[in-house]
Every structure is written in C-alpha cells, then in structure tokens.
Amino acid sequence: QKEVEQNSGPLSVPEGAIASLNCTYSDRGSQSFFWYRQYSGKSPELIMFIYSNGDKEDGRFTAQLNKASQYVSLLIRDSQPSDSATYLCAVNRVTGNQFYFGTGTSLTVIP
C-alpha cells in the first residue's frame, strides 16, 4: 500500500468552476499535510498546509482534513487557466522527519 494515494487524473474543469482534488494516506501517525502545485518542467511550490481536522482557507484555496478517514482534499474555487498544473499531496511524519508525496493529480482548467 502506498503511503499517499491520489487520483492521477487528468481532471478537467471549466473556468470559474470548483476543482476538487483528493488524497488518502495510510499512516495514522501522519501529522502534517501539504498541497504542492507543480507546473510542467518546474519545481513543486507549496500552496497550503494543514494539520488540524477541518477546513483551512487561503484565498481561492481550501484544504480539508479528516484524520479519522485519513483523507485530505484541496478545493480550488473560481478555477483559472493558470491553475492548470499537477497537484501533489504530501504527508509528513514527524518521526524521522519523513515526507511522502502522492503521484499527483493533473488539473486542466478549460477557458
């Protein structure tokens, strides 16, 4: 079983719609959860992190965490073509300071 699993997509949404990206993780000891965006040929860049159950909002982005279900999601409201990228979910176990990334979900926002 992979540490972090994501639907690879591709996920296509029209401009202005809500894009929903999902991620599950296997280790209940995981404590911090991250969403990174990676444009083609570029390095990953952090969008948000969350470590408490519930929702965390930052502009058009909302991260949702449910530790009981071992599930974390990212919602992108009012999607823009510039949001088209691969979104990587990452999970951190403090013990050993290990990070595990999912395989990423490719998002295309159609103008």
Next chain:
Amino acid sequence: DTAVSQTPKYLVTQMGNDKSIKCEQNLGHDTMYWYKQDSKKFLKIMFSYNNKELIINETVPNRFSPKSPDKAHLNLHINSLELGDSAVYFCASSQVGWGGYEQYFGPGTRLTVT
C-alpha cells in the same frame, strides 16, 4: 536571491560515470532533502539531513551518497551511473519545527544517463 539553488540544471553523462549535483539554501533552514522525480512524475524522497541526523530511504542504492560540508549545503554524489538513474533530482529545505515543515524546492537537475 534564490532561496534554494542547484547546479547543474542539466547533466548528460554516460553509464558508469560518477557525478555530483550541488545544492545550496540561503533560508537558514535546519534540514535539507534530496528527491528523485521519475518520468511518471512520482516524487520520491531519497535523503533527509540535518546537522544531527541523516535519514536514508532504504530503497536508495548505496551508489547515492549525500555530502554536507555545512548546514547550507547538501550535495548528492552518484557513483557508477545507470540508465535507471535518469530523472529530475530536486533539492529541498525546511525548518524543523512543529506544524508547518513546509519545504522549499530548488529548480531541479535533469540527469540523463546514456
């Protein structure tokens, strides 16, 4: 003023050679990492290192070795390169501390082994 920098950006070499990739961060972070991203875009951690502890992913061949001359630098040395080593290698850094642990990535080094 780049936060995390890597050199070279591209590296083309032949099988059997030994090569190094350099990484420097000017963020004052305690921990640095090396990741390998393969052709399927899977980002896999290879090493994490701070001034106290080196953690090696057990699946990484011992041909790969990190070398840290100081807290701001973590170089990756690869011996006897193989075709399967072709990938993009990312360096990253983070500040150890509760909560965030957000990592900042370098621009990547695209390694091609022929």
